[in-house]
Amino acid sequence: MTKVLDIPKVNAKNMTEKEFFYGHKACAGCGGSIAVRLALKVLGERTYSALPAGCMSAVGFIYPQMAFNSNAIITTFPGSASMAAGIAAGAKALGQKDFKTVVFAGDGGTADIGFQALSGMIDRNDDVLYICYDNEAYMNTGIQKSGLTPYGTKTTTTPAGQNIPGTVTHKKNLFEIIAAHDIAYAATASIGYPQDFINKVNKAKHVKGATFIHVYASCPTGWGTPTETSVEIAKDAVDAGLIFLAEYEDGEYKLNRNPKEFKSVEEYLKKQGRFKHMSDADIQCVIENRDKKWERMRKNWL
């Protein structure tokens, strides 16, 4: 694997002015589109992007208005990882060199319907960077619960009422499930910490084989938040300890950020329409789950 030190740094100062995802129809304040835009700037022109059904494909590929200035394709919903793997294999067989194939898939497209293909892609170590932009529900179809929807969330399929307090399950532990494949490189990120995300995409770009980044990407439409607070709220999620920044590399976990104190979970939740209904007991449940997870991460990953 290329040593991290050898990789030229990418930051706001030296990043390309070129736009590769431009003129799309995403909602104002869309976190997913920020993730795609930044990642493509890091990956550059010689990139094949593969996107399953989901927000980014729905807003980017409406014929004849194409929003990707580099090669891009909508994949089958369950087959984004395998279609991307086919692109990488086909391009390799045709003798193409120095290119990257990247998937941009949502949380449902990754942790639910696309999971089998993703697992196969990592198992085969196909030369694909898979980026999951996680806005915590099926937003494109109108805010339905996915396997990455967190506890308590009100969605259109998990209404909060007298009997059920919205979503009753916790997020799947996607990062560790991916790492359990012993993947060469995996990371979590948030659009609230863009430089960290850029660094991780840059690192994955230089790894040959399967890599994975799980990036937290806010959704004002689905979350019930003001459009101008998207980046801030994605930062809050990390600062409150509900989203963690970590890497898995060479068989080792690494916590990138280990705050001494967490910001208030309640404040983070109460800013968002999707959590407004949550009782004190529900919030306590979220905090307990967070603390249990951090105790384990600090014990094993530091």
Added chain:
Amino acid sequence: MKSNKIFISGDEAVAQGVRLSRPHVVAAYPITPQTITVERLSEMVEAGEMDAEYMHVESEHSAISATMGASAVGARTFTASSSQGLLYMAEGLHYCSGGRWPVVMMNANRSVALPWSIYGDQRDSLSLLDSGWIQVYVEDAQEALDMIIQAYKIAEHKEVLTPMMVNLDGFILTHTYELVEIPDQEMVDQFLPPFETPNKMSFENPKNLGFSSRPDDNTEFKYQQNEAMFNAIDVIRKTDEDFADTFGRKYHGMVEEYMCEDADVVLVALGSVCGTVRVVVDKLRAEGKKVGLLKIRYMRPFPVEEVKDLARRVKAIGVIDKDISFGYEGTVYTNVNSAISQIDKYVYKSNFVGGLGGRDITKAEIEDMYNKLYAGLENKSEETVEFFSLNVEGND
């Protein structure tokens, strides 16, 4: 021409055809009775006889997704499946034809659960007639090999750019050994040039593919796809003629007529059962009966002109269906009947449904079909649809 015959199964013949066609990417998931094909292909890659990326995909859905991805950058691709696996690909089949990616697939025709059966009938592929794939049905291992090579030439033709499925009957063809002529690689290379397509992503000319269309455009995309399928008819005929010129074997394009020139009564069938029908035709001809066989090779595009032409000349047509569209009739019959209805003439018609889940269709049964056609013709009967040789009471 020097002969190079080897004794191989239908599955192995397919693998030989694939090797000779030089695909860049092979992606397949194992399912009986297709497995021997993908095993042989992996051995060929291992031995260096084939310079392809062999992808061990984790499902048929990924097999079709991966081949589409590879095709979308201009690579020649192959996949193979059967039965449940083909149905698991169903989303991808429509996707692939809509994307105009000329993926070539071998389908080992097998029954569809429930009840489970690994044995042959044609319910799997016939239930996907509307998925926009060119579908050809072969009669023996040689035709299987030859049709893989032809399939690439047809599917990749710039006026066609449509994926193609080569169907061979599970076990009866996939696992039966025959002497098969292996064409010379140089001659295949001459017949089948490398794949060139404008419909691909590249760094010289970046494209966004697999896009959405608005209601304003969607019908036009589907119209063009349908036109491409019709374009395939001429390409199929021409490709078969060119193939005959190069390799000396001819399959007669869309259909093959056997003893139909002066026939009164004709059976229509697909695939391996045609071999048995030929034997029965020979027997009945020796007895002085004017019978014939129409072997339908292509179910999509459908040989409308050929069926109409036959119907104008004969008095009775029976269709053998190794499938059933529940609540109606056999799918081959529906298609044949639709073509016959376009001519202004009484033809006695009958549909014989059977051979499901691997049950043999015997010479005696086929002879009985011809007799029934003669009887129906004599009585000027209405058309009939029957399950033949049924072991339970029929509901007449």
